[in-house]
Amino acid sequence: MPNIFLVEDDRAIAKNLTLLLRSEDFSVIHAPTREEALTALAGDPFDLALIDISLPDGNGFTVYTEIKAAREIPVIFLTASGDEASVVTGLNMGADDYITKPFRPRELVARIKTALRKTGRSPAAFNVCGLRVDPSSGVVKKEGREIFLSALEYRLLLVFVNNPQSILTRDRLLDELWDAAGEFVNDNTLTVYIKRLREKIEDDPANPRIILTVRGTGYRLGGSHVSE
Numbered sequence: 001m002p003n004i005f006l007v008e009d010d011r012a013i014a015k016n017l018t019l020l021l022r023s024e025d026f027s028v029i030h031a032p033t034r035e036e037a038l039t040a041l042a043g044d045p046f047d048l049a050l051i052d053i054s055l056p057d058g059n060g061f062t063v064y065t066e067i068k069a070a071r072e073i074p075v076i077f078l079t080a081s082g083d084e085a086s087v088v089t090g091l092n093m094g095a096d097d098y099i100t101k102p103f104r105p106r107e108l109v110a111r112i113k114t115a116l117r118k119t120g121r122s123p124a125a126f127n128v129c130g131l132r133v134d135p136s137s138g139v140v141k142k143e144g145r146e147i148f149l150s151a152l153e154y155r156l157l158l159v160f161v162n163n164p165q166s167i168l169t170r171d172r173l174l175d176e177l178w179d180a181a182g183e184f185v186n187d188n189t190l191t192v193y194i195k196r197l198r199e200k201i202e203d204d205p206a207n208p209r210i211i212l213t214v215r216g217t218g219y220r221l222g223g224s225h226v227s228e
Helices: 011-023 034-040 060-070 084-093 105-117 151-162 170-176 187-201
Strands: 003-007 027-031 048-052 075-080 097-101 126-128 131-134 139-142 145-147 167-169 211-214 218-221 225-227
Touching: 003 011, 003 034, 003 060, 011 027, 011 105, 011 151, 011 170, 027 034, 034 060, 048 060, 048 105, 060 075, 060 084, 075 084, 075 105, 084 097, 097 105, 131 151, 151 170, 151 187, 151 218, 167 170, 170 187, 170 218, 187 211
Parallel strands: 003 027, 003 048, 048 075, 075 097
Antiparallel strands: 126 131, 126 225, 131 139, 139 145, 167 218, 211 218
16 A cells, blocks of 8 residues: 655644545555654655645755655645745645645545556555455446445445455544545444445345444455455
């Protein structure tokens, strides 16, 4: 799975971004400051950097310069709304993209996937019980026929795909679905979305084979599954 390097000092934003990216089949390395970001460069490799321009001990431009000196990967800047000068500076330095805060989660994910596609580092497609999920394009097919899911339904499916060996509690699913498509999700609506998703992806929703109920605990992915 692609590894994202997140440089963001706002811990609430960083936490939510980490949950979002992990639900989309990315792993995340987080550094809240310029100093910690530069230290992290000596550690595990990563496939894309997501950098906040404003950091408590400097700015994201110096982190960008160090990253580009060490490895050739896509970089997307996070900027404050209306900060045109920083956007221009970042793009002139060679950044691949930028997105302004507050941002829409789905838009950010789409921009990340677009940048990764240009480098050939897109997430692998996943197959289970005749269902094919391609995170790089967002396309879901059942026996070769495309299935159209809402943003939240797709996000929910990805949580299962990204955790194929795990039993997922309802609390875990609610945490993973924070602010998906701007829709409010609570315990009752989660049941509704599980039902809707099953109706779209299961051959027999009353006897599911893909999303299985673990009584008293939560849900898990069923069947045999293969990543391409």
